[in-house]
Amino acid sequence: MRVAVLGAGSWGTALASALAENRCEVTIWARDARITQQIQSEHINTRYLPNAKLPASLRATTDLKTALMDAEVVIYVVPSAAMREVVELSRPLLSGAPILCHAVKGFDPTTGSTMTDLLLEYHPDARDRFCVIAGPSHAEEVVEGLPTTIVAAAYTRATAEAIQDLLMSKVLRVYTNPDVKGAELGGALKNIIALGVGIADGLGFGDNAKAALMTRGLTEIARIGLKLGASVLTFAGLSGVGDLIVTCTSLHSRNYRTGKLLGQGKSLEEALAEVGMAVEGVNATRIAIQLASSHGVEMPIANALSDVLFHGKPPRAAVEDLMGRARVHEIEEVARDQISASWN
Ligand SMILES: NC(=O)c1ccc[n+]([C@@H]2O[C@H](COP(=O)([O-])OP(=O)(O)OC[C@H]3O[C@@H](n4cnc5c(N)ncnc54)[C@H](O)[C@@H]3O)[C@@H](O)[C@H]2O)c1
Ligand SMILES: O=P(O)(O)OC[C@H](O)CO
Numbered sequence: 504m505r506v507a508v509l510g511a512g513s514w515g516t517a518l519a520s521a522l523a524e525n526r527c528e529v530t531i532w533a534r535d536a537r538i539t540q541q542i543q544s545e546h547i548n549t550r551y552l553p554n555a556k557l558p559a560s561l562r563a564t565t566d567l568k569t570a571l572m573d574a575e576v577v578i579y580v581v582p583s584a585a586m587r588e589v590v591e592l593s594r595p596l597l598s599g600a601p602i603l604c605h606a607v608k609g610f611d612p613t614t615g616s617t618m619t620d621l622l623l624e625y626h627p628d629a630r631d632r633f634c635v636i637a638g639p640s641h642a643e644e645v646v647e648g649l650p651t652t653i654v655a656a657a658y659t660r661a662t663a664e665a666i667q668d669l670l671m672s673k674v675l676r677v678y679t680n681p682d683v684k685g686a687e688l689g690g691a692l693k694n695i696i697a698l699g700v701g702i703a704d705g706l707g708f709g710d711n712a713k714a715a716l717m718t719r720g721l722t723e724i725a726r727i728g729l730k731l732g733a734s735v736l737t738f739a740g741l742s743g744v745g746d747l748i749v750t751c752t753s754l755h756s757r758n759y760r761t762g763k764l765l766g767q768g769k770s771l772e773e774a775l776a777e778v779g780m781a782v783e784g785v786n787a788t789r790i791a792i793q794l795a796s797s798h799g800v801e802m803p804i805a806n807a808l809s810d811v812l813f814h815g816k817p818p819r820a821a822v823e824d825l826m827g828r829a830r831v832h833e834i835e836e837v838a839r840d841q842i843s844a845s846w847n
Contacts, residue, residue, distance in 0.1 A: 504575050504576060505527070505528045505573050505576075505661060506516060506519075506522050506527045506528065506530075506574060506575070506577075506578065506599075506696070507530055507531075507577045507578070508530070508532065508580060509531075509549070509567075509578065509579050509581065509593060510531075510533065510579065510580035510581035510589070511532070511533035511535075511538050511548060511563065511587055512551050512580070512581070512780065512781065513588055513642035513643070514580050514606055514642045515531060515578075515606075516518065516531065516542070516548045516557065517552065517640075517642035517643075517645040518578060518645070519531040519557075520557050520561060520646050521645060521672065521675055522669065523557075523558040523560050523561040524672065525670065525672055527669060529560070529562065530563070530570045531564075532563075532564055532565070532566075532567055532570035532571075533563065533565060535565070536565050538550060538551075538563070539652070540615050542557060542561060542563035543562060543564075546559055547559065551780070552643065552646050553615055554643075554647075555566040555643075555646040557646075558799030567723075568596050571596060572598065573599070574597070574598075574601050574800060575601050575602065576601055576602045576604060576666070576669065577592075577602070577603055578604045578605065578606060578636070579604070579605040579618070580605070580607065581607065582607070582609065582781035583607050583609025583611060583618065583691075584609070584612050584786065585593070586607055586609075586618055586621055587611060587613070587621060587791050590621065591625065592617075592812075594625050594626070600632060601632070602633075602634055603622055603626060603633050604633070604635070604636060604666055605618045605619070605635060606636035606637070608637070608687075608691050608693075608694060608746075609691050609694070609786060609787055610786060610787060610790040611804060612790075615790045615794065616653075617684065617687045617691070618635070618687060619684075619687060630658055630790075631658055631661075631662060632662055633662070633683065634656065634666045635657070635686045635690075636653060636654070636655060636666065636670075637653065637654045637656060637686040637689065637690040637741070637746065637840070638653035638654040638690075638741040638746055639741060639745040639748065639749035640653050640746075640749075641749065641753055641756070642755075643755045644755070647778075648674045650674050651674065651676070651677075652675075652676045652677075653675065653676075653677055653678070653741065654677070654678050654679070654680050654686055654741050654742045655670070655671070655677050655680070656679070656682060656686035656687075656742065657679070657681070658681070658683060659663070659846065660679070660681070661738060663679035664679060667679050678740075680740070680742070680844070681846045682733055682734045682737040682844035684731060684732050685728055685734050685737030685738065685742065685743070685844065686737060686742040687757070688725060688728045688731060688733050689733075689737060690729070691759040691783065692724040692728075692787060692791060692805075693720070693743075693747040693751070694746060694750065694758045694787050695720070695784050695787050695788045695791055695805050695808055696723075696804065697747075697750040697751045697756055697759045697784060698758050698759070698761060698765070698782075698784040698785070698808055698812075699716045699720065699760065699762060699804055699807070699808055700717065701756075701759040701760060701761060701762020701763040701764075701765070702712050702762040702763070702808075702811065702818045703716060704762075704763050704766060705763040705765060705766015705767040705818070706758075706766040707766075712822075713751065713752075716804065717747055717748070718749065719803075720804050721747055722745065723744065723801075723803070723804055724738055724747075725738040725743075726800050726802070726835065727794055727800045729837065730794075730800055731794070731798070734843050735837050735841055735842050736843040736844075757778050757781065757782050758782055758784040759766045760778050761775060761778050761782045761784070762784075764777060765811065766818050771785070784808075785812060788809050788813075789812075792805050792809050803825060803828060804825065807822070808821075810824075810840055833836045
């Protein structure tokens with residue numbers, strides 16, 4: 504199977520590596536020739552995964568046309584802010600009817616769209632060939648061959664199973680899911696909560712605060728997710744609570760690390776510069792509070808994050824506001840048809 508992976512950051516490199524290990528013919532595309540040359544000739548990517556040895560069969564190019572030539576599967580793995588540009592550049596270069604997959608955990612910054620809604624703008628007839636790769640998967644562990652589970656979510660069973668078969672290995676277990684929206688929202692929105700947990704740790708709070716943020720954060724994610732058509736069981740799965748746990752607890756997480764630096768008193772600019780890679784939670788916070796407001800949904804943690812990130816509120820004051828909210832019930836009612844999704 505010929506696969507083009509567009510984006511040679513941490514996750515693009517790790518996914519391309521896993522696919523090449525699975526005997527796929529993989530070409531990874533990046534803009535930076537230093538990175539493609541390193542991957543192609545030295546089988547390393549020191550900027551993004553300094554400790555990893557990559558498969559010798561993995562090819563790399565800065566020429567998008569070469570990467571996409573005869574590709575049967577195209578996987579977009581750039582930060583969400585770059586997705587529109589890369590989808591636009593790649594569209595005229597696609598041949599045949601490849602599966603269009605993405606592994607991006609964020610929203611289009613201009614329109615607030617999910618990544619498959621963005622893809623649909625450019626490929627309105629290809630919905631059945633869309634697939635989302637989501638779930639708890641830090642690139643640093645995947646590239647080391649440490650056991651990992653992920654989700655392939657697609658509108659059709661055939662597409663989901665094609666990606667499942669492509670990625671499954673002794674160390675990478677892939678589950679399918681028909682709930683594309685839920686998988687995407689879980690992946691994008693958990694980044695907000697990871698920023699919050701990082702802030703709590705940076706402030707010196709304890710495990711109780713961490714558990715509270717993760718649990719009530721998941722409630723917020725499910726609440727807006729249901730309004731947007733996702734199924735609640737997806738949020739109890741790998742792309743929901745699974746990814747929330749890994750991102751809020753792993754030192755690999757760029758969102759968690761950014762939050763921790765904020766809690767320790769760094770400015771957002773300082774924290775982002777120190778982390779130096781894609782931190783999707785910042786834009787996701789902005790989009791989440793817009794979505795919450797337009798759908799009449801309460802997202803107090805996202806609002807508190809927005810105050811800290813964009814309005815200069817000291818993190819400790821934001822926590823005091825959260826703790827001082829009016830009393831509420833814990834559990835909300837969910838309609839039966841919103842519990843799980845299924846293919847026909
Ligand atoms: N790193 C992980 O462990 C991981 C795991 C799962 C999902 N993701 C998601 O994958 C996406 C990509 O993250 P990452 O970790 O690979 O980021 P990264 O910061 O490690 O790398 C981003 C890459 O995208 C490239 N890029 C940026 N703008 C571009 C543009 N306009 N055109 C072409 N290339 C561009 C950069 O040069 C870089 O190579 C994010 O949405 C992230 O949430 C990451
Ligand atoms: O490093 P983060 O915070 O972008 O998280 C990476 C992945 O989403 C974890 O599954």
